[in-house]
Each structure stands twice: as C-alpha cells, then as structure tokens.
Amino acid sequence: AQTVTQSQPEMSVQEAETVTLSCTYDTSENNYYLFWYKQPPSRQMILVIRQEAYKQQNATENRFSVNFQKAAKSFSLKISDSQLGDTAMYFCASTKIQGAQKLVFGQGTRLTINP
C-alpha cells in the first residue's frame, strides 16, 4: 500500500521569500508518479507539479520546483519568490503507473504568504 506523509501542518513566510514544503512517501512500486496539488480557499484542487519516479531530473514549473530523493522517498516542493496568491493548502500525492491510478494524499500543509 502507498502512504504519503506531510509533517508540516502549517507554514508562514513573507511575500517574495522562498519556502520549502516537505513530503515523504512509502510504496512498494518501482514506477509511480508524485504530485503536489494546491487547494486555495475556493476549494478547487489544482495540480501544481508532477514528477515521474523513473526520471532523475527534478521537475520545475516556473516558480515551483521539487527536490526528489528516490532512495530517501522524499519529495519536497520549493516555491520561489512567493506571492500572496500562493496562500493555500498544499497536498502531496502519489499514484502507481500500472493498474489503478488512484491518488493517495498526504494530510496537507497550510501555507500562508504574508504581505
């Protein structure tokens, strides 16, 4: 079974700072995907970034990047030049590639960007 753990319930930084959200996971699969989803107050789940486990290169999407450490089963999200609009709940999630592609989510980290 897959499990995902986010150990930081809440984080708060000043606008324009860099912030890193932590995530660890456990899986018996060899191939899988990892994701970070953002959930703003509107409640909509928005995909921020994804990482394919068989790719060593860390994924980046504009100000968002990940630090994927496969051996350590760690998948952190770095937000550079944080903006007020980044304030949201952030969920780390995983899914296997073969068979059921159901997402397993972590508990979430509430991120607040202060002006």
Next chain:
Amino acid sequence: DAGVIQSPRHEVTEMGQEVTLRCKPISGHNSLFWYRQTMMRGLELLIYFNNNVPIDDSGMPEDRFSAKMPNASFSTLKIQPSEPRDSAVYFCASSFYSGGKLGEQYFGPGTRLTVT
C-alpha cells in the same frame, strides 16, 4: 472545455434523508474518481470507475454509500440514509487512462455536504 462538473455545490440535509451527488466528467475521459475530504481523514478515495465499470470500491465507507456510472458522461454518488458523520466535501475527478501512461486527474469544484 467546461471541466468536471459537479452538482449541487452545496447540500444541507437532515439525518436519515437520501442524498445524491452528481458528476459529469470531461468529455473523452474514461476514468472517474470519487474522493471525500474531511478534517479528520483528509482526502480519501471512495471509488473509481474505468470505462463505466467500478474497479475499486474499497474506500466506500459502508453499505449506505453507493455509486453508479450509467454512461461515460454521468456518475452519481448516493448516501442512504445520511448521517451527520457523512458531512464532508465530495470531489469528483476524471482522467484518460491508457495502460501504463499517466492520465492527469482533473478535479471538479466539489460538493459540500452538511447533514444535520
């Protein structure tokens, strides 16, 4: 594309009543997922369909919950009878699955259910 459509957006009902949540997936997607979000349990998968067939319903809490997908463009999640502990946000998501390749899941806006 309109994205995943869910209705209603909010539902308030009394304990014991039947509740039906509806979902219209993105056209062309062949996988549909129902998730539930609560403060205590976070986000958890209830059931998912592939090509209208239920594949994994191990997350369905109990017999009071049932889900159907009569065609590729419509799914329902029914709770009968409802209980206060069913209060949660219910998300529907859809994706296109083609064996061995990831289909990104697109989420609907969710239905906030309150059972009094």
